[in-house]
Amino acid sequence: xxxxxxxxxxxxxxxxxxxxxxxxxxxxxxxxxxxxxxxxxxxxxxxxxxxxxxxxxxxxxxxxxxxxxxxxxxxxxxxxxxxxxxxxxxxxxxxxxxxxxxxxxxxxxxxxxxxxxxxxxxxxxxxxxxxxxxxxxxxxxxxxxxxxxxxxxxxxxxxxxxxxxxxxxxxxxxxxxxxxxxxxxxxxxxxxxxxxxxxxxxxxxxxxxxxxxxxxxxxxxxxxxxxxxxxxxxxxxxxxxxxxxxxxxxxxxxxxxxxxxxxxxxxxxxxxxxxxxxxxxxxxxxxxxxxxxxxxxxxxxxxxxxxxxxxxxxx
Numbered sequence: 001x002x003x004x005x006x007x008x009x010x011x012x013x014x015x016x017x018x019x020x021x022x023x024x025x026x027x028x029x030x031x032x033x034x035x036x037x038x039x040x041x042x043x044x045x046x047x048x049x050x051x052x053x054x055x056x057x058x059x060x061x062x063x064x065x066x067x068x069x070x071x072x073x074x075x076x077x078x079x080x081x082x083x084x085x086x087x088x089x090x091x092x093x094x095x096x097x098x099x100x101x102x103x104x105x106x107x108x109x110x111x112x113x114x115x116x117x118x119x120x121x122x123x124x125x126x127x128x129x130x131x132x133x134x135x136x137x138x139x140x141x142x143x144x145x146x147x148x149x150x151x152x153x154x155x156x157x158x159x160x161x162x163x164x165x166x167x168x169x170x171x172x173x174x175x176x177x178x179x180x181x182x183x184x185x186x187x188x189x190x191x192x193x194x195x196x197x198x199x200x201x202x203x204x205x206x207x208x209x210x211x212x213x214x215x216x217x218x219x220x221x222x223x224x225x226x227x228x229x230x231x232x233x234x235x236x237x238x239x240x241x242x243x244x245x246x247x248x249x250x251x252x253x254x255x256x257x258x259x260x261x262x263x264x265x266x267x268x269x270x271x272x273x274x275x276x277x278x279x280x281x282x283x284x285x286x287x288x289x290x291x292x293x294x295x296x297x298x299x300x301x302x303x304x305x306x307x308x309x310x311x312x313x314x315x
Contacts, residue, residue, distance in 0.1 A: 027229045028092070028259065029273050036275050039229055046231035051278035052224030053132035056239065056285055061220060063289040068217055069238075070106035072113070074208040085205040087189050091196035091259050092228065093273055095120040096186070102208070104148050104167065107288075108221070109236065114148035114167045117156050121145075122227075123173070123254040125271040131172050132227050132274045133239050141251055142173030143274070144244060145227075146208075165234040166226075171213065172243035179247045182211040187246075190253040195262040213242035221286040227275045 027042065028034045040047030073080045080100030088095050095118055102116035123142040124130025131140040146169040149159040159165030179187070189200045218241040225233040257270040 029275075030268075039231065039275075043229040043231060045225075045233070046229055048225065048231065048233050049281045050224055050233040050283060051231060052227050052235065052237060053134075053275060053277050054222070054224065054280050054283075054285075055134045055137060055277045056220050057280075058136055058287075061285045061287045064108075064221070064286040065289045066108040066219075066221055066286065067106055067288070069104060071102075071104060071209065073100060073102040073116075074212075076207050076210070079205070079207060083205040085202040086199055087186065087193055087202065088199035089193045089196055089257055089270070091270070093120045093122065093270075094190065094193070094254065094257065096202075098205075100205070103151070104146075104169065107219075107238070109167055110150075110152075110164065112150060112152040115151050116146060116148050119144060119146040121173075121254060122274045123251060123271070124274065125255060125269075127175055127248075127251070129272065130274060132277075133170060133172075134277055135241075140172040140174055140243060142246075142254070144171045144173060145169070146171075160232055160234060163234055164236065165232075167236040167238065170237060170239040172240075173246055173251070174243035175248055175251065176245040177247065179250055180211060180245060182206060183244075183246065183250070187250045187253050190257065194256060195258050195264075196260055198262070211244060213240060213244060215242045216240065217288055218242060219288055221288070222283055224283075 026034045027039060029036065031037070034042075072078060073083070080102060083098075083100035083102075085099075086097045088097065097118050098116050100116075103113040104116070105113040121142060121144055122130060122132050124139070127141040129139045129141075131143040132145075133143065148167050148169070149156040150162065150165055150167070153159040153162055153165060183206060185202060185204065186206060189202070192198070192200050220237075220239040220241070222237050222239075223233075224235050224237045225231045226235060255269070255271050259268040259270040260266075
């Protein structure tokens with residue numbers, strides 16, 4: 001137990017150090033000298049050929065039998081006994097640090113599992129923008145990223161130096177009338193962490209499978225990067241087609257966050273926390289073929305029904 005605790009503490013300290021280095025050089029989501037348009041100049045790796053996010057053009061995706069994901073620790077029946085989650089406003093996003101043996105494997109990710117480190121959110125000032133990825137040019141009000149490192153490497157920091165170091169589960173956020181009750185405990189804490197470096201522990205960790213979409217077999221896959229500096233090109237991206245639904249009121253809690261500390265002379269609204277889409281270049285975007293086949297079959301059925309209806313109306 002002591003060894004495990006020491007290892008966890010080392011990872012936390014190393015990750016914090018890495019983030020501090022990036023923050024020291026300075027970046028933000030504004031249109032000024034530290035905004036996304038300057039990242040490639042200030043961080044060489046942000047100018048690579050496999051950057052994220054991207055616009056996924058559905059007519060150009062390639063069907064591939066990637067298979068289903070295997071999740072360990074994501075349900076109520078197998079949640080890690082030592083699970084803990086802490087919310088933080090880090091000045092760029094709302095990040096939920098995760099402790100516990102949450103693992104992702106299968107779906108063509110290789111022979112070793114990936115372990116969850118954290119999940120975080122991106123959101124817009126209005127509902128027409130906010131997500132990082134877009135589908136055929138369409139943006140969603142927000143996007144949630146579950147960040148996982150490859151357990152073939154000793155820890156998260158080591159994995160950052162490897163081409164297959166990370167995988168990220170990306171979910172769009174869309175709007176419904178009712179609050180998302182599963183995520184309500186998380187949203188309830190946002191008013192307590194409105195300023196940079198403020199954090200609060202969740203009294204009970206949220207259960208991933210209780211707020212994930214029902215259909216986890218429908219997803220896009222491509223090779224890309226971190227979407228914030230230093231933009232390392234080490235991420236296997238999984239962008240799910242079915243969104244997580246939240247209410248307008250819950251989105252507004254994100255929009256009331258600030259990118260500065262509480263004692264700052266002026267407040268800077270933390271909104272539009274997304275990087276504009278990057279060129280796809282010569283990358284191939286895959287879609288799980290089981291899903292593609294299902295979509296195709298529905299499209300065929302719809303075409304047949306339209307023809308039958310047209311025939312009936314003619315008669």
